[in-house]
Amino acid sequence: xxxxxxxxxxxxxxxxxxxxxxxxxxxxxxxxxxxxxxxxxxxxxxxxxxxxxxxxxxxxxxxxxxxxxxxxxxxxxxxxxxxxxxxxxxxxxxxxxxxxxxxxxxxxxxxxxxxxxxxxxxxxxxxxxxxxxxxxxxxxxxxxxxxxxxxxxxxxxxxxxxxxxxxxxxxxxxxxxxxxxxxxxxxxxxxxxxxxxxxxxxxxxxxxxxxxxxxxxxxxxxxxxxxxxxxxxxxxxxxxxxxxxxxxxxxxxxxxxxxxxxxxxxxxxxxxxxxxxxxxxxxxxxxxxxxxxxxxxxxxxxxxxxxxxxxxxxxxxxxxxxxxxxxxxxxxxxxxxxxxxxxxxxxxxxxxxxxxxxxxxxxxxxxxxxxxxxxxxxxxxxxxxxxxxxxxxxxxxxxxxxxxxxxxxxxxxxxxxxxxxxxxxxxxxxxxxxxxxxxxxxxxxxxxxxxxxxxxx
Ligand code: ADP
Ligand code: ASP
Ligand code: MG
Numbered sequence: 001x002x003x004x005x006x007x008x009x010x011x012x013x014x015x016x017x018x019x020x021x022x023x024x025x026x027x028x029x030x031x032x033x034x035x036x037x038x039x040x041x042x043x044x045x046x047x048x049x050x051x052x053x054x055x056x057x058x059x060x061x062x063x064x065x066x067x068x069x070x071x072x073x074x075x076x077x078x079x080x081x082x083x084x085x086x087x088x089x090x091x092x093x094x095x096x097x098x099x100x101x102x103x104x105x106x107x108x109x110x111x112x113x114x115x116x117x118x119x120x121x122x123x124x125x126x127x128x129x130x131x132x133x134x135x136x137x138x139x140x141x142x143x144x145x146x147x148x149x150x151x152x153x154x155x156x157x158x159x160x161x162x163x164x165x166x167x168x169x170x171x172x173x174x175x176x177x178x179x180x181x182x183x184x185x186x187x188x189x190x191x192x193x194x195x196x197x198x199x200x201x202x203x204x205x206x207x208x209x210x211x212x213x214x215x216x217x218x219x220x221x222x223x224x225x226x227x228x229x230x231x232x233x234x235x236x237x238x239x240x241x242x243x244x245x246x247x248x249x250x251x252x253x254x255x256x257x258x259x260x261x262x263x264x265x266x267x268x269x270x271x272x273x274x275x276x277x278x279x280x281x282x283x284x285x286x287x288x289x290x291x292x293x294x295x296x297x298x299x300x301x302x303x304x305x306x307x308x309x310x311x312x313x314x315x316x317x318x319x320x321x322x323x324x325x326x327x328x329x330x331x332x333x334x335x336x337x338x339x340x341x342x343x344x345x346x347x348x349x350x351x352x353x354x355x356x357x358x359x360x361x362x363x364x365x366x367x368x369x370x371x372x373x374x375x376x377x378x379x380x381x382x383x384x385x386x387x388x389x390x391x392x393x394x395x396x397x398x399x400x401x402x403x404x405x406x407x408x409x410x411x412x413x414x415x416x417x418x419x420x421x422x423x424x425x426x427x428x429x430x431x432x433x434x435x436x437x438x439x440x441x442x443x444x445x446x447x448x449x450x451x452x453x454x455x456x457x
Contacts, residue, residue: 001180001221002027005035005190005212009229010286011128012040014078020132021139023227023289024185028141030222031180034187035212036132038124039075042068043191043205049103050112050120058107065103069096072127081134091130095123114158118192118202122149125189125208133187143185151175152193152211154201161193161201163214165273168193172218180219188215209267213281217273224279226266227286232294233258233265235456236310240437241444245456247294247308254308254392255281255296257426261348261390262313271296304452306399307391307406312440313348314433315362316386318416319371322356322379332377333357339373348388349428351417358417360388360430386416387436389443390428397424409446413439 004024010016024032037043045068053061072092076082082089102120106112129145136143151171154161179186190208193201203210209226216224233255234244250258252275259266265283274281275298284293323332336357340347343366347359356378361367367382374380396402406427407415417430431439448456 001031001033001219003033003035003212003216003219003221003224005208005224005226006037006132006286007208007226007228008037008040008042010227011036011132012075014075016286017075017079017132017135019286019289020227021135021141023286024136025139025141026289028185032185033176033180033215033219033221034129034132034136034143034185035190035208035215036125036128036187037190037208039072039128039131042124042127043121046099046120046124047117049099050106050117053103053106054110054112056107056110058103061103061107062100065096065099072131076131076134079135079138081131081138088130088134092127095127095130099123115199118158118161119200121202122189122192122200125191129187129189136185136187141185142183143187144179144182146175146179146186146188148189148192148211149194149198149200151188152203152214153196154193154203156195156199156201158201160204161195163193163203163210164196165214167196168214169218172215176215176219204267204269206264206267207269209270210273213270213273213279216279216281217277220277221279224274224281226270226281226283227289228265228283229285229287230265231285231288231291232283233263233296233309235308235448236440236444237263237265237312240312240440244444245448245451248292248455248457249295249297249301250308251300251394252296252298253300253425254394257390257392258309258311261311261388261392261426261428263309263311300394301455303393303395303455305447305450305455306393306395306402307447308393308455309391310440310443310447311390311392312436313362313388313390314436316348316360316388316430316433317362317364317367318358318360318383318386318430319374320356320358320381320383321374321377322381324378335377336374339370339377342373343370345370349417349419349430351419360386360417383416385433386430387433388428388430389436389439390426391443391447392426394425396427403427405446406443409443410439413442
């Protein structure tokens with residue numbers, strides 16, 4: 001069995017849907033399972049509609065919903081489906097009725113709860129998979145629409161719900177195996193799940209990769225194929241550096257680190273279930289299905305370039321906490337971390353000195369509550385509009401002089417914090433956000449002027 005996950009751009013219109021059908025057709029013998037995102041930018045649009053409705057602009061929200069309906073029907077109709085009263089058009093209309101009810105409810109209440117936000121967002125994947133199932137059927141590929149909410153069982157932390165691994169694995173096997181045995185292609189929604197009580201949840205933005213990984217791990221699949229809009233995992237985001245090179249092979253650890261530090265090509269949690277079961281993951285371009293892409297393995301291969309890729313994250317806030325006593329008292333760090341823990345805010349980078357601690361966060365919702373608490377521990381200063389840059393490579397730890405190469409390339413950029421991760425496979429630093437493009441381009445130029453042809457293309 002293999003799992004084929006398609007991201008939003010890989011199913012955004014009729015042409016993309018036909019490419020999907022060809023990709024699946026070519027892999028029929030491998031017993032593929034499709035895991036799909038919402039079409040194009042649908043999730044953003046749905047969340048925008050929900051916010052618009054909750055702010056009282058009901059008619060505007062309904063108009064936006066009508067546009068969304070129109071675009072789904074248009075692309076489906078180009079493929080000869082959802083034409084009149086067929087099953088697809090009925091399903092789309094039923095979903096749209098439910099969404100209109102949600103919009104009216106939101107407008108009446110004037111408040112958008114995380115629970116309703118998830119209910120709304122779930123329609124993106126539910127709509128796309130109805131269409132995909134029919135596209136496959138029309139191409140002569142027997143397919144069956146699944147309900148991921150019966151399989152991905154999560155806690156009730158709406159918007160960022162956490163899948164419960166044992167229950168999820170059991171439910172995936174129960175629902176998917178019979179369909180696969182009948183030689184049908186199951187079509188499964190990424191991103192969505194439900195609580196034990198059956199309330200719809202979502203597992204975090206970009207979460208379809210995670211869904212694919214959970215399905216692949218539960219089925220003990222041979223491979224998980226992440227079909228996206230770039231040639232694979234690249235040496236950095238090609239949107240920032242068009243000269244970025246494709247990485248042919250990367251380790252799970254490196255990929256996890258890159259994902260965590262902002263390389264959107266893979267969702268951070270994707271890697272874990274697959275790593276545990278040693279299922280290999282490949283990232284491929286859905287517009288060039290014959291290319292090799294990037295394979296993620298659990299092996300570490302020697303690479304002449306100590307840095308394999310550069311990731312970055314914008315919108316970072318640095319918090320500096322200085323102990324009000326002369327020296328860092330025992331328990332100072334513990335008290336600080338307990339505060340972040342209490343507000344469930346993850347800290348990405350930490351640097352300490354004798355009397356102070358600097359930490360970075362990329363979530364600012366609880367910022368001022370955290371600052372109020374931190375002030376009980378020491379003096380606090382908050383610095384926004386920062387960016388984290390992270391250079392990742394398994395061979396970093398064995399290569400002397402890499403830090404020199406990295407920081408020489410950044411001579412004109414003020415570096416605020418530096419940290420070499422405990423795993424020793426990354427060197428991470430914090431700079432002003434407005435210097436990010438220049439820093440990443442300069443760094444990429446200096447680190448990848450020459451490349452190891454076994455690892456990069
Ligand atoms: P999908 O909708 O297929 O899940 P995403 O937009 O989530 O696609 O991820 C693909 C995008 O990730 C690319 O278009 C690219 O801009 C971005 N990206 C960031 N860092 C990298 C990287 N190192 N390699 C490849 N793509 C990257
Ligand atoms: N559609 C969801 C999102 O936009 C999940 C995904 O694409 O992975 O976040
Ligand atoms: Mg994605």
